[in-house]
Amino acid sequence: MRHNYIDRYARLDSPVHRIRPDVKLAAALGLVLATVAVPFSLTAYFVSVTLFLILIVALSRVPVSFVVRRLLLLQPFVAGVVVLAFFRPDGWTVAARVVLKSNICLLTMLLLANTTPFSALLGVLTRFRAPGLLVTVLSLMYRYVFLLVDQGERMMRARRSRTFVRGRLSWMTGAGIVAHLFIRSTERAERVYAAMTARGWRV
Amino acid sequence: MHIPDGFLDTKTVIATAALSGVAVGASLRTLNRSLPRRQVPLMGLAAAFVFAAQMVNFPIAGGTSGHLMGGVLTAVLLGPAAGIVVMAAVLIVQCLLFADGGVLALGANIFNMGVIGTVGGFGIYRAVYGILGSERGRFIAIAVGAWGSTILAATVCAGELAWSGTAPWDAAFTAMVNVHMLIGLGEAVITVLVLSVIRASRPGLFTDPLMPRTRDHYVLFVTYGVTAALGIAFFVAPFASPLPDGLEHAVAQLGIHGSSLPPATTSPMPGYVIPGMGSPVAATAVAGAIGTVVVFFVGYLLARIAVPASSLRGATDAGGEKTG
Numbered sequence: 324m325r326h327n328y329i330d331r332y333a334r335l336d337s338p339v340h341r342i343r344p345d346v347k348l349a350a351a352l353g354l355v356l357a358t359v360a361v362p363f364s365l366t367a368y369f370v371s372v373t374l375f376l377i378l379i380v381a382l383s384r385v386p387v388s389f390v391v392r393r394l395l396l397l398q399p400f401v402a403g404v405v406v407l408a409f410f411r412p413d414g415w416t417v418a419a420r421v422v423l424k425s426n427i428c429l430l431t432m433l434l435l436a437n438t439t440p441f442s443a444l445l446g447v448l449t450r451f452r453a454p455g456l457l458v459t460v461l462s463l464m465y466r467y468v469f470l471l472v473d474q475g476e477r478m479m480r481a482r483r484s485r486t487f488v489r490g491r492l493s494w495m496t497g498a499g500i501v502a503h504l505f506i507r508s509t510e511r512a513e514r515v516y517a518a519m520t521a522r523g524w525r526v
Numbered sequence: 527m528h529i530p531d532g533f534l535d536t537k538t539v540i541a542t543a544a545l546s547g548v549a550v551g552a553s554l555r556t557l558n559r560s561l562p563r564r565q566v567p568l569m570g571l572a573a574a575f576v577f578a579a580q581m582v583n584f585p586i587a588g589g590t591s592g593h594l595m596g597g598v599l600t601a602v603l604l605g606p607a608a609g610i611v612v613m614a615a616v617l618i619v620q621c622l623l624f625a626d627g628g629v630l631a632l633g634a635n636i637f638n639m640g641v642i643g644t645v646g647g648f649g650i651y652r653a654v655y656g657i658l659g660s661e662r663g664r665f666i667a668i669a670v671g672a673w674g675s676t677i678l679a680a681t682v683c684a685g686e687l688a689w690s691g692t693a694p695w696d697a698a699f700t701a702m703v704n705v706h707m708l709i710g711l712g713e714a715v716i717t718v719l720v721l722s723v724i725r726a727s728r729p730g731l732f733t734d735p736l737m738p739r740t741r742d743h744y745v746l747f748v749t750y751g752v753t754a755a756l757g758i759a760f761f762v763a764p765f766a767s768p769l770p771d772g773l774e775h776a777v778a779q780l781g782i783h784g785s786s787l788p789p790a791t792t793s794p795m796p797g798y799v800i801p802g803m804g805s806p807v808a809a810t811a812v813a814g815a816i817g818t819v820v821v822f823f824v825g826y827l828l829a830r831i832a833v834p835a836s837s838l839r840g841a842t843d844a845g846g847e848k849t850g
Contacts (some may be wrong), residue, residue: 325707339838343617348800351629352629352787355531355628355629355630358531358532358629359531359534359539360533360536361538361670363610381841392623393624397530397626400528400626400627401530401738404529404533404692404693405688405699406701407687407692407693407694407697407702408692410693410694410696410698411691411693411694417691417692418530418780419842421532421533421692422647423532423725424531425530425532425628425826427532428531428625428628428629428630429531429625429628430529430531430616432621432622432625432628432629433625436623436624436625437620438728441619444622453556454551454560456554456558456569457550457611457614457615459566459569460566460573460612460615461570461573461615462570463567463569463570463571463573463574464570464571464573464574464577464616464619465569465619466742467571467574468574468577469571469579470574471571471575471577471578472577472578472581474578475578475579475582479582485572488741490658492584494584494585494716494719495719496585497720497722498583498716498720499723501581501594501716501720502719502720502723502724502727503719503723503727504578504579504582505572505575505579505603505724505731506724506727506728506731508571508572508574508575508733509568509571509728511571511683512567512568512572513564515570515571516563516564516566516567516568517568518815519567522578
């Protein structure tokens with residue numbers, strides 16, 4: 324079972340990790356906003372922001388290979404939309420602008436996620452009066468997602484060890500796994516509710 | 527369909543954030559009043575479930591595989607208001623922890639997949655179920671709703687990209703909708719199969735789509751209707767109407783923006799025109815109409831599997847007769 328499934332490097336210790344989460348969240352949002360708003364012709368901005376982000380990667384001790392792999396993993400999403408830009412008369416310029424800007428934003432958010440524990444970000448949201456129910460749903464989701472992912476993986480492993488078919492799931496089996504994952508989630512929700520009430524939880 | 531940052535311009539970011547803010551806010555307000563406290567942990571676990579379920583891959587031809595999106599699935603199981611909040615939570619976590627979908631584009635992604643995908647799909651489900659009635663009709667309605675929700679989300683997404691000037695409407699609409707007609711078919715099949723398994727082992731987990739009509743319910747209904755209509759008016763109508771310059775002209779007159787609207791009709795795209803069809807957009811619309819018929823047929827076949835004849839005979843409720 325992988326407990327640190329989601330924000331693997333968020334709990335390292337480095338100068339970047341020690342910055343207050345609200346400051347980091349505001350800085351990341353400001354950087355993304357500026358990157359989207361600044362005109363493409365302002366080369367000095369893009370060069371300096373890229374250098375700044377590389378500096379942060381180095382300071383934060385998050386492995387470079389991890390950052391690069393994550394960034395590459397996200398490229399299909401960028402590429403899918405960039406293809407459409409080529410149907411514009413000025414396709415190349417639009418595509419270059421969009422690829423550069425979105426990659427800077429992706430890197431910014433990856434660094435935020437991997438230098439700040441999600442619970443700290445939720446704390447910031449609560450302080451800025453985000454709706455209580457939404458924060459509760461988010462924190463429960465964060466707490467239980469790795470258990471459910473693990474449960475799903477166990478079910479798929481069980482399927483593999485019982486059906487001697489090479490390769491992938493059939494649709495019927497996949498649907499069965501998803502359905503039973505939901506049923507088990509509702510049962511777990513009942514137990515979680517009982518446990519929360521027993522500890523004096525109020526909405 | 528997750529839009530990254532850098533693809534949407536300022537006016538689209540603000541418009542989508544406002545629309546999804548209103549829809550999610552109204553859902554939260556209603557849930558705060560009417561949701562039993564017991565159900566609160568279920569919403570958190572349902573969000574975790576959607577995330578985990580998206581990791582189960584379904585094989586598609588050609589070595590690729592797809593996964594569930596889950597908007598209609600959650601709406602059918604928990605109701606549309608909880609469905610919107612659950613999908614919003616999933617999209618927020620994907621954005622903040624995986625950079626999957628941009629922060630500034632979060633409003634757009636929540637609006638497309640969380641609001642339009644969930645409410646639109648649930649609306650279709652409810653309407654078709656209302657017409658067909660029977661238990662098999664319910665599964666046909668689920669298939670059509672899941673398919674329609676994917677198409678609606680793709681259409682609005684294409685409109686947002688066009689409104690931002692990132693891609694021309696013709697290309698964005700044609701590509702997005704044609705691809706998502708196939709993806710939506712997968713979504714329909716998975717949603718029906720999953721719900722049929724849940725129905726077989728835990729029939730009590732289905733919420734009744736014909737909810738009691740309380741005042742909150744009407745407020746929510748109107749809010750969803752208005753936000754969806756505004757979204758379509760902003761992102762789709764300027765391009766899809768027969769007089770494409772009407773709203774653009776009006777908006778330009780009001781001085782809301784300058785010349786940032788894309789030249790929707792200037793790129794010729796010869797490769798996209800199907801012989802005998804006027805334009806790729808018209809061809810896509812025709813394909814959509816054919817697709818709807820296909821989905822009804824697929825939904826009927828799936829419903830026969832999902833609701834076997836033996837369970838129909840056992841059904842005691844008013845709508846339990848055979849499907850026509």
